[in-house]
């Protein structure tokens with residue numbers, strides 16, 4: 001799962017016109033309501049087990065694959081294992097050129113610390129900040145050297161402009177033209193969970209700032225934000241940023257108008273707020289109350305960003321189970337899990353292999369088990385089913401974004417996405433949070449599947465984690481495809497196990513660190529329960545004559561599902 005909300009993605013225009021009904025094709029006669037208790041379905045569900053999930057995870061998270069870093073033999077080894085496994089299930093290749101792979105060309109941009117700098121000028125004098133201690137820079141994907149000289153800084157709250165939802169930091173008419181904007185990471189708690197997640201995206205904030213004429217961004221985090229882990233930011237920051245590259249060699253990230261972007265540690269915030277009309281503590285308090293804010297700071301900043309660029313080859317893997325209905329088999333339900341993790345990096349406690357057992361060997365293992373379940377059906381579903389294993393999720397959902405924009409199956413036929421990423425396997429699966437269900441008709445199949453399995457549905461207990469934008473389903477949402485991202489809820493069934501505390505502890509101590517390995521107390525039967533739930537949900541979508549649709553007037557449906565996107569940025 002991707003965590004750094006400052007990722008830079010240039011959004012194009014959503015071009016997929018979402019059609020309700022049968023997409024203009026004539027389906028075979030409706031076989032009647034889809035039932036979930038047919039003997040064959042019960043047999044398939046009974047066949048889904050924890051043991052194969054443990055087996056796949058053990059292979060994928062082994063030190064031998066060295067954390068599945070981009071462009072490494074370990075990543076290739078993981079993809080080969082996935083390919084061998086789906087081949088053994090009899091699934092067909094659906095990548096490029098009749099094979100399983102889809103090539104994804106990437107560009108890695110890394111900040112050269114020596115030669116990069118950040119200076120803050122205040123009435124008290126000039127202060128040079130220390131890289132890695134006070135601040136980090138985002139590498140520029142377009143330019144080796146780019147700078148901002150002595151620019152004015154405007155603090156713009158969360159940097160969120162959502163007037164239709166009753167919140168706008170820019171609403172008081174803040175003038176940011178030719179200036180640097182500074183904002184808090186995250187988005188106001190008054191927004192609904194998934195809309196809050198959307199507006200917390202660094203890409204959305206940057207696009208808004210650039211649209212208003214800003215030339216740079218500075219983001220920082222409230223001291224009580226649970227996502228703030230500076231050591232992890234520094235460690236993963238050393239690996240730089242990635243973009244996918246189109247056929248003309250253009251990266252999908254970077255904006256010529258934006259000449260620098262920094263993120264600050266608390267010491268950097270202190271420097272930036274020197275002499276400010278309001279102290280930082282006051283703006284944190286106002287932000288916590290969802291009060292829009294914007295005012296000019298008393299400091300001016302200079303940023304020099306020096307970057308190196310390296311081309312890296314990576315690949316997605318696409319496997320397909322062909323549908324049985326001649327009219328519907330060109331439509332696809334897509335299951336997605338990301339294979340990549342951080343490879344070898346900065347050592348912590350003497351360990352430099354970021355195994356990514358939970359993130360996301362677990363999701364890959366579950367999708368493999370779902371694929372095996374489909375392959376055992378004697379009656380194939382009416383629509384086709386794709387099993388998509390993607391690269392570079394940790395670098396900003398790049399492999400899934402590449403596929404969603406360059407699909408190897410007909411684009412208009414992608415009817416739904418179900419993503420598995422770090423579903424949370426530390427206790428039995430008693431309740432779920434189906435991110436995305438409230439936005440589309442997918443609420444029906446997931447609700448029916450959960451009821452069939454005796455699993456409850458919970459509301460998002462951690463909206464501040466902005467999970468709706470943090471995995472590969474969001475790449476499909478951006479192309480107008482109704483999607484689900486199902487996570488475990490906090491019920492454990494054991495009074496001595498506090499689900500909320502287990503979740504928070506994992507995020508604090510393990511997530512994106514080398515100790516996300518197989519020594520953790522995984523509940524593989526919870527993994528099997530996720531596989532059953534996702535199988536049953538997607539199977540209904542593959543069977544139902546009517547394809548999923550966004551709810552009328554839905555925020556994401558309007559933004560991406562047919563109507564032109566309001567997001568700006570260079571179109572690639």
Ligand SMILES: [Zn+2]
Pocket residue numbers: 001002003359394512
């Ligand atoms: Zn991750």
